[in-house]
Every structure is written in C-alpha cells, then in structure tokens.
Amino acid sequence: xxxxxxxxxxxxxxxxxxxxxxxxxxxxxxxxxxxxxxxxxxxxxxxxxxxxxxxxxxxxxxxxxxxxxxxxxxxxxxxxxxxxxxxxxxxxxxxxxxxxxxxxxxxxxxxxxxxxxxxx
Amino acid sequence: xxxxxxxxxxxxxxxxxxxxxxxxxxxxxxxxxxxxxxxxxxxxxxxxxxxxxxxxxxxxxxxxxxxxxxxxxxxxxxxxxxxxxxxxxxxxxxxxxxxxxxxxxxxxxxxx
Numbered sequence: 763x764x765x766x767x768x769x770x771x772x773x774x775x776x777x778x779x780x781x782x783x784x785x786x787x788x789x790x791x792x793x794x795x796x797x798x799x800x801x802x803x804x805x806x807x808x809x810x811x812x813x814x815x816x817x818x819x820x821x822x823x824x825x826x827x828x829x830x831x832x833x834x835x836x837x838x839x840x841x842x843x844x845x846x847x848x849x850x851x852x853x854x855x856x857x858x859x860x861x862x863x864x865x866x867x868x869x870x871x872x873x874x875x876x877x878x879x880x881x882x
Numbered sequence: 883x884x885x886x887x888x889x890x891x892x893x894x895x896x897x898x899x900x901x902x903x904x905x906x907x908x909x910x911x912x913x914x915x916x917x918x919x920x921x922x923x924x925x926x927x928x929x930x931x932x933x934x935x936x937x938x939x940x941x942x943x944x945x946x947x948x949x950x951x952x953x954x955x956x957x958x959x960x961x962x963x964x965x966x967x968x969x970x971x972x973x974x975x976x977x978x979x980x981x982x983x984x985x986x987x988x989x990x991x992x993x994x
Binding site for chain 1: 917919921923930931932933936937942974976978979981982983984985986987988
C-alpha cells in the first residue's frame with residue numbers, strides 16, 4: 763500500500779526558502795498514471811493547491827504563488843521536493859504531499875502533513 | 883481558476899439522521915469523456931483529508947455506502963444517509979477538471 767511522508771524544518775525565517783521532501787513508500791514517481799502534488803492548509807483555514815510534479819520531471823504550479831515555487835524529483839524516484847522562496851507569515855501552514863490520479867484528478871493517498879511556521 | 887462554493891458551512895446533525903452538503907462550481911466540471919471531475923474529501927479532526935467520492939459519484943475504497951455523491955455540470959451534492967459519530971470533521975469538494983485544482987471552503991459537520 764502506497765504511503766507518503768513529508769519531512770523538513772518546522773520553522774523558517776521570513777524571506778528565506780522553505781524546503782520540504784516527500785518520501786514515497788510502496789511506489790515511485792516513474793508511473794505515468796499519477797502525478798505528485800503539494801497541498802497546504804493555513805491554520806484554521808481550507809486547502810490550497812501548490813503544484814504538481816509529473817513522472818518526467820515537468821511541473822505545474824499555482825499562479826498565485828508566482829515564481830516562488832519549485833517542485834522537483836529527489837535523488838531517487840521515490841522522493842520529491844518542494845521549495846518555496848521568499849516566505850512570509852502567510853506561508854505558515856500544514857504542507858501535504860499527495861498522489862494525484864492523472865485521469866480524474868483525485869488525490870489519494872495523502873501524507874500525514876508537516877507543519878511549517880514562518881517566524882523570526 | 884474555477885471557484886467552488888459549498889453550503890452550508892456548518893452542519894449540526896443528530897446521529898442517525900441524514901445530512902446533505904451542496905457544492906457549486908463557477909463553470910461546468912463535465913469532461914469531454916463524460917465524467918464530472920468533482921471529488922469529495924473528509925478531514926477528520928487532527929487528520930489529513932481522505933478521499934470519499936471521486937468523479938462525482940464513485941465511492942473510494944473502504945468508504946461506507948451511507949455516503950453518496952451526485953450531481954453534474956455545476957451543481958453537486960454529498961449525502962449521508964445516516965450520520966454516525968465518526969463522520970465528524972470538515973468535508974471539502976474539489977474540482978479536478980483543471981490542472982490547477984481548487985477546493986470549496988469546507989463544511990464542518992458536528993454532532994448535536
């Protein structure tokens with residue numbers, strides 16, 4: 763059964779870069795059936811899509827985040843990462859990595875989430 | 883981006899009673915393949931969201947049959963035939979028609 767696990771620092775200073783990794787157990791990025799997404803949830807708020815990574819390394823991201831987002835395949839096909847630059851307090855959130863079905867687009871499964879706070 | 887609007891935002895329900903959540907999209911979610919690209923998720927307290935319904939009306943694996951998704955075009959509904967205590971949490975609809983997926987604001991179900 764596929765599982766996803768996020769990891770990274772829980773505290774990031776304003777203007778710095780938030781860097782997270784997602785480790786895939788029981789699968790890999792290689793399959794064309796799925797893409798691999800980052801979703802975030804600010805405290806007490808709803809869900810916001812950050813971006814998606816395809817098997818070939820290409821990506822799409824939320825235009826509201828402009829050019830601050832970089833999503834990439836990790837050192838192995840069982841890991842991918844999120845870099846979010848020039849962070850502010852508004853980027854404080856729980857960050858989830860998720861597998862996305864390319865045909866139909868549903869998100870399943872989700873990682874357990876990792877809480878990131880932006881503060882000096 | 884497609885805007886998703888849910889109602890109600892808060893839903894107090896007595897156990898054993900039915901419940902219904904509405905989700906409307908700012909444009910049709912009908913794909914050229916005939917499927918509606920609308921999903922439902924439940925985020926239980928302290929947990930990650932979990933997939934309940936995909937493509938408008940298909941239950942995800944392990945989802946009880948008391949959950950039913952319906953609708954087409956821009957209007958969708960999630961119905962719970964008999965609410966149980968374990969259904970407490972926030973329900974989200976999500977459109978997957980566009981690569982840039984978007985979510986509704988969430989509907990918080992609580993037990994009376």
